[in-house]
Every structure is written in C-alpha cells, then in structure tokens.
Amino acid sequence: xxxxISFVLLLLAAASVAGFFGALxxxxxxxxxxxxxxxxxxxxxxxxVAASIVSVIATSNAGGSxxxxxRISNLRLAMFLELFTTTGALVGAILAIYxxxxxxxxxxxxxxxxxxxxxxxxxxxxxxxxxxxxxxKAKADSVARYLTLEGSYxxxxxxxxxxxxxxxxxxxxTIASLAGIASGLxxxxxxVLKVxxxxxxxxxxMKVAVGTSKLMIGVTAAVSSILFFMAGLxxxxxxxxxxxxxxxxxxxxTMLMNRLHSRVLKWIFSALMxxxxxxxxxxxxxxxxxxxxxxxx
Amino acid sequence: xxxxxNRGASPMAEExxxxxxxxxxxxxxxxxxxxxxxxxxxxxxxxxxFFPLSASWVSExxxxxxxxxGLIHGQPTSYFLLGTLLLILTPVARVIVSIYAFWVxxxxxxxxxxxxxxxxxxxxxxxxxxxxx
Numbered sequence: 001x002x003x004x005i006s007f008v009l010l011l012l013a014a015a016s017v018a019g020f021f022g023a024l025x026x027x028x029x030x031x032x033x034x035x036x037x038x039x040x041x042x043x044x045x046x047x048x049v050a051a052s053i054v055s056v057i058a059t060s061n062a063g064g065s066x067x068x069x070x071r072i073s074n075l076r077l078a079m080f081l082e083l084f085t086t087t088g089a090l091v092g093a094i095l096a097i098y099x100x101x102x103x104x105x106x107x108x109x110x111x112x113x114x115x116x117x118x119x120x121x122x123x124x125x126x127x128x129x130x131x132x133x134x135x136x137k138a139k140a141d142s143v144a145r146y147l148t149l150e151g152s153y154x155x156x157x158x159x160x161x162x163x164x165x166x167x168x169x170x171x172x173x174t175i176a177s178l179a180g181i182a183s184g185l186x187x188x189x190x191x192v193l194k195v196x197x198x199x200x201x202x203x204x205x206m207k208v209a210v211g212t213s214k215l216m217i218g219v220t221a222a223v224s225s226i227l228f229f230m231a232g233l234x235x236x237x238x239x240x241x242x243x244x245x246x247x248x249x250x251x252x253x254t255m256l257m258n259r260l261h262s263r264v265l266k267w268i269f270s271a272l273m274x275x276x277x278x279x280x281x282x283x284x285x286x287x288x289x290x291x292x293x294x295x296x297x
Numbered sequence: 298x299x300x301x302x303n304r305g306a307s308p309m310a311e312e313x314x315x316x317x318x319x320x321x322x323x324x325x326x327x328x329x330x331x332x333x334x335x336x337x338x339x340x341x342x343x344x345x346x347f348f349p350l351s352a353s354w355v356s357e358x359x360x361x362x363x364x365x366x367g368l369i370h371g372q373p374t375s376y377f378l379l380g381t382l383l384l385i386l387t388p389v390a391r392v393i394v395s396i397y398a399f400w401v402x403x404x405x406x407x408x409x410x411x412x413x414x415x416x417x418x419x420x421x422x423x424x425x426x427x428x429x430x
Contacts, residue, residue, distance in 0.1 A: 082411075219414065222389055239381060
C-alpha cells in the first residue's frame with residue numbers, strides 16, 4: 001500500500017478537526033480521530049488506536065498546562081492515580097493486540113454511547129461546595145491520609161483559598177484503572193473518566209481535577225504506546241499526519257475554548273457522540289458478523 | 298527529621314524549578330517530534346514509497362544502524378521512527394525526573410509510588426520484547 005499526497009493531507013485535515021473539537025469540548029482528540037480513521041479512511045481499528053494514542057501524548061502537552069494550572073494540579077494525587085492508570089493501560093493495550101478489530105470497535109461504540117448520555121449529567125456543583133467550605137470538611141480515608149493527598153489552591157473565581165481533603169480512594173482507584181484500560185484499548189486519553197473520578201468520588205475540586213488529569217494523560221498514553229510500538233502496530237504514514245494534525249488542532253481549540261463554551265456545544269457534542277456510536281457499531285457488526293444496519297455507509 | 302504536615306499540592310521550591318524544567322522539556326520533545334514527522338512526510342511524498350501495512354515489516358525497521366543510515370540518506374521511515382520514539386520517551390523522562398524531584402524532597406513514599414510507575418513502564422517494554430505481539 002503506498003500513500004498518496006491526498007491521503008496524507010486529508011488525514012492531516014481530519015486530525016486537525018478532531019483535535020480542534022476535542023480541545024473545544026474538553027475531551028481530547030482521540031474520541032473523534034479514531035472513528036474518523038476507521039469510518040472515513042477505512043483503516044484497521046488496531047492501527048487507528050495505536051496512531052491515536054501516540055498523538056494523545058503530543059496533545060497532552062499541546063494544550064499547554066499553564067503555570068497557573070500547574071500550581072493548581074495535585075502532583076501527588078496524579079502520581080498515585082498513575083499507578084492504576086498505567087496498569088490499566090498495559091492491560092488495555094494487551095487486549096487491543098489480541099482482540100479482533102470489530103470487538104474493539106464495539107467497545108468503542110459503547111464508550112461513545114455512554115459519553116453521549118453522560119454529557120448531560122455533569123453538573124458543576126463546585127461553586128456551592130467552595131462557598132460552603134465543603135471540600136475541607138470531608139474525612140480523609142486511610143490511603144489518602146497515609147499518602148498526604150490533601151491540598152489547597154487559590155480559586156480566582158471565588159477569590160479564596162480552597163482547602164480540600166481527598167477521600168474515596170477505592171472508588172477513585174477503580175475508575176482510574178478503568179480509564180487506563182479505556183486508554184490502552186481504545187486509543188483515547190481517558191481524561192473525562194479521570195476528572196469525574198476525582199471530582200465526584202474523591203472530593204477534589206473541578207479545577208484541580210482537570211489540571212491533575214492533564215498531568216496523568218501523557219504518562220498513561222506512553223505505556224500503551226510502548227507496547228504498540230514494540231508490536232509494530234504504529235504505522236508511520238498514519239501516525240505522522242495524525243500527530244501533527246491533532247497537535248495543531250488542539251492548540252487552536254484550546255485558545256478558543258474559553259470563549260466558545262456553551263450549551264449549544266453540549267448538544268452538538270451529544271448528537272455527534274450518538275451518531276458516531278451508531279456508526280462504529282454498524283461497522284463492527286458488518287466486519288465481525290456481516291450484519292448491515294440501516295443507514296450505515 | 299519532621300516534615301511540614303501540609304504537603305499535598307504545594308511542592309518545595311526546588312521541585313517547582315524541576316517541574317518548570319520538565320515542562321519545557323516536554324514541549325521541546327513534542328515540537329522536535331512533530332518536526333521529524335513533518336520532514337518524514339515531505340520526504341515520503343517527494344519519493345513515494347511502498348509501506349507494507351504489516352507488524353513484522355514495521356518491527357524490522359527497529360535497527361539502530363538502519364535508522365542512522367536512513368536519517369542521513371533521507372529515508373522517511375527513519376524520521377518517523379525517531380519522532381515516535383521521542384514522543385513516547387518524553388512522558389517516561391518526566392516520570393524519571395519526578396522520582397528525582399521527590400528524592401530531593403526526601404519524600405520516600407512518593408519515590409516509591411513514582412518508582413513503581415517507572416517499573417510498570419519497564420515491564421511493558423519487557424512484555425513487548427518477549428512476546429506480546
């Protein structure tokens with residue numbers, strides 16, 4: 001198979017769009033570029049996953065953790081959860097190597113369907129919790145206490161120092177492991193899962209959760225990338241345009257993110273996720289079982 | 298030897314400096330690998346080549362001499378390979394630097410935590426080298 005200029009340029013363009021929307025919607029480019037590679041470019045799922053996860057490493061730096069964000073992030077919490085995300089990533093990558101392409105596509109479709117549904121249930125309760133000082137009133141569990149996972153940061157919006165006590169380590173660990181498996185198996189960053197684990201179950205304020213998640217994504221992605229690299233699944237002419245495209249797209253998307261975030265975007269996001277979930281399921285059924293769903297390409 | 302109790306997300310000054318350095322290193326790694334990818338794409342399009350889509354062919358390209366030779370002679374595969382390796386190594390380097398930063402901070406619990414993450418990475422390399430394919 002030789003690659004034409006048009007293939008490379010189209011892939012570059014698709015990756016830029018994927019990276020752009022990923023940054024805009026705060027989900028990372030992997031969620032859009034993997035379906036794009038499989039559905040538009042008819043690349044095998046494993047090749048798409050491997051290419052995507054390498055580009056996730058690139059975009060984890062591209063958004064740019066500003067210095068402010070870095071001070072807000074909880075380094076120790078990131079390191080602690082990385083134990084589980086990296087283990088999960090290794091498991092996920094092994095599964096990705098041994099499962100059939102259509103099986104991985106189906107799991108990807110299920111993830112998209114879940115995200116389409118879940119995007120409506122993320123409510124920002126942080127403002128109230130910060131005002132009432134609820135983050136500091138929680139009781140640390142034994143793991144959090146042993147590893148001094150607590151922290152504090154200065155919230156510009158509320159204009160106060162917010163101290164928080166981390167708890168719920170078992171739930172956080174479970175979800176972090178799942179996020180790692182998803183990352184390794186599906187070629188996505190898994191940031192959405194990690195942020196929800198920290199914010200909803202571990203009593204971590206949203207801004208800290210987002211910043212801390214960004215610290216983790218590159219390391220998690222590196223683990224599965226290593227395995228894909230050694231298994232020869234990183235196909236050069238796919239990885240290169242995808243990596244460049246998502247980096248450029250994500251950088252631009254991050255710059256615009258603060259100005260454009262709105263309810264309309266959430267609706268578009270859910271609709272897009274639902275459509276992609278259906279399309280990926282259709283592709284998996286066609287490839288694995290020869291079943292053709294209605295209105296599928 | 299008592300440590301300040303409120304550690305959490307506020308590292309000591311030396312750690313912050315280490316992290317500033319690491320951050321710049323990560324960005325530099327990302328830029329260099331993207332440049333290598335771009336060079337590779339341009340080379341591949343100028344002289345279109347046949348790239349088999351098989352894992353065994355890709356794995357066969359992992360030879361230092363081949364890569365070095367390829368870089369000098371404008372072989373796109375070598376540039377792609379180097380770019381990919383660099384990209385993968387930047388988070389690995391970050392973990393190593395974190396271990397050092399915690400060590401400097403006398404935070405042995407986190408030296409152990411971060412060290413374990415590094416060991417997981419090593420295990421991944423070993424598994425890849427010896428059979429998972």
